[in-house]
Amino acid sequence: xxxxxxxxxxxxxxxxxxxxxxxxxxxxxxxxxxxxxxxxxxxxxxxxxxxxxxxxxxxxxxxxxxxxxxxxxxxxxxxxxxxxxxxxxxxxxxxxxxxxxxxxxxxxxxxxxxxxxxxxxxxxxxxxxxxxxxxxxxxxxxxxxxxxxxxxxxxxxxxxxxxxxxxxxxxxxxxxxxxxxxxxxxxxxxxxxxxxxxxxxxxxxxxxxxxxxxxxxxxxxxxxxxxxxxxxxxxxxxxxxxxxxxxxxxxxxxxxxxxxxxxxxxxxxxxxxxxxxxxxxxxxxxxxxxxxxxxxxxxxxxxxxxxxxxxxxxxxxxxxxxxxxxxxxxxxxxxxxxxxxxxxxxxxxxxxxxxxxxxxxxxxxxxxxxxxxxxxxxxxxxxxxxxxxxxxxxxxxxxxxxxxxxxxxxxxxxxxxxxxxxxxxxxxxxxxxxxxxxxxxxxxxxxxxxxxxxxxxxxxxxxxxxxxxxxxxxxxxxxxxxxxxxxxxxxxxxxxxxxxxxxxxxxxxxxxxxxxxxxxxxxxxxxxxxxxxxxxxxxxxxxxxxxxxxxxxxxxxxxxxxxxxxxxxxxxxxxxxxxxxxxxxxxxxxxxxxxxxxxxxxxxxxxxxxxxxxxxxxxxxxxxxxxxxxxxxxxxxxxxxxxxxxxxxxxxxxxxxxxxxxxxxxxxxxxxxxxxxxxxxxxxxxxxxxxxxxxxxxxxxxxxxxxxxxxxxxxxxxxxxxxxxxxxxxxxxxxxxxxxxxxxxxxxxxxxxxxxxxxxxxxxxxxxxxxxxxxxxxxxxxxxxxxxxxxxxxxxxxxxxxxxxxxxxxxxxxxxxxxxxxxxxxxxxxxxxxxxxxxxxxxxxxxxxxxxxxxxxxxxxxxxxxxxx
Ligand code: FES
Numbered sequence: 001x002x003x004x005x006x007x008x009x010x011x012x013x014x015x016x017x018x019x020x021x022x023x024x025x026x027x028x029x030x031x032x033x034x035x036x037x038x039x040x041x042x043x044x045x046x047x048x049x050x051x052x053x054x055x056x057x058x059x060x061x062x063x064x065x066x067x068x069x070x071x072x073x074x075x076x077x078x079x080x081x082x083x084x085x086x087x088x089x090x091x092x093x094x095x096x097x098x099x100x101x102x103x104x105x106x107x108x109x110x111x112x113x114x115x116x117x118x119x120x121x122x123x124x125x126x127x128x129x130x131x132x133x134x135x136x137x138x139x140x141x142x143x144x145x146x147x148x149x150x151x152x153x154x155x156x157x158x159x160x161x162x163x164x165x166x167x168x169x170x171x172x173x174x175x176x177x178x179x180x181x182x183x184x185x186x187x188x189x190x191x192x193x194x195x196x197x198x199x200x201x202x203x204x205x206x207x208x209x210x211x212x213x214x215x216x217x218x219x220x221x222x223x224x225x226x227x228x229x230x231x232x233x234x235x236x237x238x239x240x241x242x243x244x245x246x247x248x249x250x251x252x253x254x255x256x257x258x259x260x261x262x263x264x265x266x267x268x269x270x271x272x273x274x275x276x277x278x279x280x281x282x283x284x285x286x287x288x289x290x291x292x293x294x295x296x297x298x299x300x301x302x303x304x305x306x307x308x309x310x311x312x313x314x315x316x317x318x319x320x321x322x323x324x325x326x327x328x329x330x331x332x333x334x335x336x337x338x339x340x341x342x343x344x345x346x347x348x349x350x351x352x353x354x355x356x357x358x359x360x361x362x363x364x365x366x367x368x369x370x371x372x373x374x375x376x377x378x379x380x381x382x383x384x385x386x387x388x389x390x391x392x393x394x395x396x397x398x399x400x401x402x403x404x405x406x407x408x409x410x411x412x413x414x415x416x417x418x419x420x421x422x423x424x425x426x427x428x429x430x431x432x433x434x435x436x437x438x439x440x441x442x443x444x445x446x447x448x449x450x451x452x453x454x455x456x457x458x459x460x461x462x463x464x465x466x467x468x469x470x471x472x473x474x475x476x477x478x479x480x481x482x483x484x485x486x487x488x489x490x491x492x493x494x495x496x497x498x499x500x501x502x503x504x505x506x507x508x509x510x511x512x513x514x515x516x517x518x519x520x521x522x523x524x525x526x527x528x529x530x531x532x533x534x535x536x537x538x539x540x541x542x543x544x545x546x547x548x549x550x551x552x553x554x555x556x557x558x559x560x561x562x563x564x565x566x567x568x569x570x571x572x573x574x575x576x577x578x579x580x581x582x583x584x585x586x587x588x589x590x591x592x593x594x595x596x597x598x599x600x601x602x603x604x605x606x607x608x609x610x611x612x613x614x615x616x617x618x619x620x621x622x623x624x625x626x627x628x629x630x631x632x633x634x635x636x637x638x639x640x641x642x643x644x645x646x647x648x649x650x651x652x653x654x655x656x657x658x659x660x661x662x663x664x665x666x667x668x669x670x671x672x673x674x675x676x677x678x679x680x681x682x683x684x685x686x687x688x689x690x691x692x693x694x695x696x697x698x699x700x701x702x703x704x705x706x707x708x709x710x711x712x713x714x715x716x717x718x719x720x721x722x723x724x725x726x727x728x729x730x731x732x733x734x735x736x737x738x739x740x741x742x743x744x745x746x747x748x749x750x751x752x753x754x755x756x757x758x759x760x761x762x763x764x765x766x767x768x769x770x771x772x773x774x775x776x777x778x779x780x781x782x783x784x785x786x787x788x789x790x791x792x793x794x795x796x797x798x799x800x801x802x803x804x805x806x807x808x809x810x811x812x813x814x815x816x817x818x819x820x821x822x823x824x825x826x827x828x829x830x831x832x833x834x835x836x837x838x839x840x841x842x843x844x845x846x847x848x849x850x851x852x853x854x855x856x857x858x859x860x861x862x863x864x865x866x867x868x869x
Contacts, residue, residue, distance in 0.1 A: 029162020627667020
């Protein structure tokens with residue numbers, strides 16, 4: 001086979017796909033996002049024709065010429081991807097470029113069709129289209145490093161040539177591979193495991209079971225404060241609580257051998273009764289999932305399967321409803337969706353020459369993962385190093401420890417490097433998801449336009465384990481309720497254990513669910529009061545002089561460091577007034593408009609710490625060490641801008657070394673939208689101090705200088721997002737067409753407009769997927785039945801409308817250089833804006849997601865039948 005111009009003499013194994021063959025021969029630019037030909041991350045050319053190499057048999061490429069991203073002549077296309085920022089995490093980019101490089105002019109004119117085999121989870125495709133079409137963006141032409149300019153991502157050249165190293169784009173000598181044996185039952189006790197047949201397979205080195213696992217209880221969730229989550233998990237448990245839970249780990253000299261041996265591990269179970277519905281799980285007589293846990297496990301009430309609960313009130317809602325001119329009450333069902341970062345969960349662990357445990361992992365939290373490994377494996381901090389390569393997307397899904405503990409244990413036992421990589425199928429049933437929620441909302445209001453009462457009841461399904469259960473529940477009913485000024489508020493909620501896959505952190509952290517329910521209800525209440533919905537929101541949302549409070553009215557540890565919410569509403573309303581986008585001709589389309597609004601605290605409560613160090617480099621320039629990981633959120637670019645701005649230089653003079661526990665003292669991690677605000681704050685402080693030292697030195701020579709900075713994230717502000725849609729709905733098919741999508745964000749000082757716009761576009765695209773098509777199906781036994789990207793359906797190019805993105809002109813008094821975060825919050829107002837627009841068009845209030853064609857068709861047909869009857 002000729003690979004990238006060089007002849008390779010090797011025989012593919014029987015059944016081996018071309019992608020695996022290429023990666024085994026060092027072509028790490030060929031990515032693995034699925035095994036089904038769905039995502040296109042593995043696209044290569046065979047004799048000049050683009051193919052999905054994960055479903056292309058390697059033997060068919062014998063005697064042919066294979067070109068990967070490494071062999072593609074670097075040129076105009078790659079340059080345009082860099083300049084248009086046609087990537088975020090960059091995991092899809094090599095495959096995307098390989099497809100784009102083979103397009104004819106006619107295909108390039110029809111990108112929705114031409115790119116149907118290449119998925120991107122991060123960008124929303126607009127910047128990819130700009131790169132392929134060669135459309136220059138005004139921002140991309142800017143060369144200044146000043147804050148507020150679209151400086152290009154430092155990793156761009158490596159991303160577009162396939163040289164950026166993601167977690168598994170390395171192969172240490174003697175590498176072993178791990179495959180997990182997973183439970184086929186939703187609830188059971190392991191009676192016996194016999195691994196003798198697996199151990200007898202040539203090449204198998206180790207089989208780990210619950211008898212090998214430390215007894216330490218922990219949570220897979222990673223937080224600054226370990227006590228935030230219930231300690232209800234052990235590394236390998238004798239009790240299985242969901243179908244897909246890991247039961248044993250087989251370690252062998254190849255993936256194929258580990259897979260074959262995993263099938264030979266005999267596990268005998270004693271089945272236990274299972275419960276998959278959270279309402280049933282809190283009923284009397286339901287099976288208890290964690291009755292075996294001690295009181296120190298921090299479970300709210302293990303006797304009733306309640307992992308976490310919240311209850312608070314302000315004023316009296318009964319009085320508030322009594323004085324209302326209209327009351328609206330409804331239950332909203334928000335479904336289970338998944339992150340679908342294209343790089344699946346993966347890590348490699350080894351023992352370095354000094355005997356230290358080293359873990360290279362796809363994680364948003366290397367420092368917190370190190371600390372958890374130390375606790376679980378009883379190792380001192382200085383004996384463990386955790387770091388990341390480039391991380392291929394996270395969206396909260398990598399704020400968990402799902403792989404690192406088990407490969408670390410295997411590396412300690414074997415003394416050899418051990419690697420694990422979840423398949424796409426394992427992601428769907430063995431990782432985590434957004435918390436499904438049932439939300440009862442009751443709102444009362446006066447015709448004068450005043451909200452008189454808000455009452456919200458939540459039943460969240462945390463699945464088999466309580467990772468993030470308390471945090472998501474509290475956060476869900478935080479900003480969604482405190483956004484509105486109302487004298488009478490009441491919230492009660494529970495997060496409930498069930499025998500289903502665990503839920504976890506997901507972009508928005510509970511707000512996407514609650515904002516859908518509350519903002520939909522608010523829209524409906526306004527209609528009942530004969531008030532215009534946007535004016536009703538304006539009348540009741542917090543104002544610039546309002547103190548932010550907890551629901552009980554106590555002062556909150558959040559301040560209005562800036563306030564751009566009315567401007568965001570103005571921008572979206574005026575955008576929609578332009579009426580851009582017509583319905584297709586020749587059919588009876590119903591047209592409607594809707595808006596959703598949301599607020600997000602700029603950092604999590606209770607502190608979020610970061611440390612940065614910056615030093616002069618011999619030969620010129622600076623090297624910046626930060627702890628936070630880059631997974632497509634763009635913080636690396638922002639950090640170079642902060643440092644360059646403080647040092648009075650250009651961003652290309654700042655080299656960044658990141659996400660390594662050996663690099664800086666500490667960093668809580670890249671979650672909760674903290675990369676710009678917290679790690680950025682530490683960077684700005686370190687660079688400012690270095691500048692002072694350089695100025696003090698004057699023209700005198702001397703040793704190279706360095707300085708440090710820290711940030712604790714304790715002062716918190718809020719960011720705002722407003723989404724508007726104009727839609728057309730076709731009753732005879734149930735189709736929803738988005739005619740216009742407008743988003744306005746109050747991000748404070750927009751440090752990098754091109755990047756920030758793309759974060760919003762990507763967030764809107766991801767939220768549209770959840771609102772329109774994505775759904776992780778679980779059957780009555782608790783088994784996940786959605787197993788491929790094709791069934792799950794994240795948005796492809798053709799599914800994503802262009803979103804007009806606007807920014808309020810604010811500068812935050814708290815955020816570094818006036819900035820506020822904008823990586824997480826754009827998702828939150830999307831679903832209610834869409835549902836409100838569909839309501840406006842059809843008169844039907846949808847209370848469940850996703851709004852698939854069949855759901856919309858049946859609802860409209862049902863209403864038509866009722867009207868006729
Ligand atoms: Fe496309 Fe992340 S940039 S998947």
